[in-house]
Amino acid sequence: CEDKVMITDLKVIIYEEKNIISKMMELLKEQFDYIVEKDLENLNMLNPKLEDISRELASIEIKRRQLFGDDISMSEVVENSKDGYLKEIYTDLKHILALAKNQQESNDSLIKKELIFTKKMINFIKPADKQTTTYNSYGNIRK
Numbered sequence: 001c002e003d004k005v006m007i008t009d010l011k012v013i014i015y016e017e018k019n020i021i022s023k024m025m026e027l028l029k030e031q032f033d034y035i036v037e038k039d040l041e042n043l044n045m046l047n048p049k050l051e052d053i054s055r056e057l058a059s060i061e062i063k064r065r066q067l068f069g070d071d072i073s074m075s076e077v078v079e080n081s082k083d084g085y086l087k088e089i090y091t092d093l094k095h096i097l098a099l100a101k102n103q104q105e106s107n108d109s110l111i112k113k114e115l116i117f118t119k120k121m122i123n124f125i126k127p128a129d130k131q132t133t134t135y136n137s138y139g140n141i142r143k
Helices: 002-037 040-068 074-080 084-125
Strands: none
Touching: 002 040, 002 074, 002 084, 040 074, 074 084
């Protein structure tokens, strides 16, 4: 009977996690669009929303840990369960987690490329060599 209660609680946790990660996925897609469009204003406005959703995810993770403790993994419980629905929603959760991770990595990669490009442009405009170039009367660079 206790196992059934634990499985029911786990189903609720997984369902909540799926919803939170789905919301996060939408925000990450929105973030991707803003990065591509170089829309810094909306990109900055998106950060608090991403932080809030991350907090929600952390709180549901705390609930899961309280249910099982740190020594039992959710995957073990799902694998040992005879509940087909639990296995199905857990598979869905793993799938959406993988999608969110890929989206996050794409966003991070794009941001990194933009930063590298910006740094190169700044170095091009303002070289690190601070010496002023002067020319002598023959048109050669004076050293």
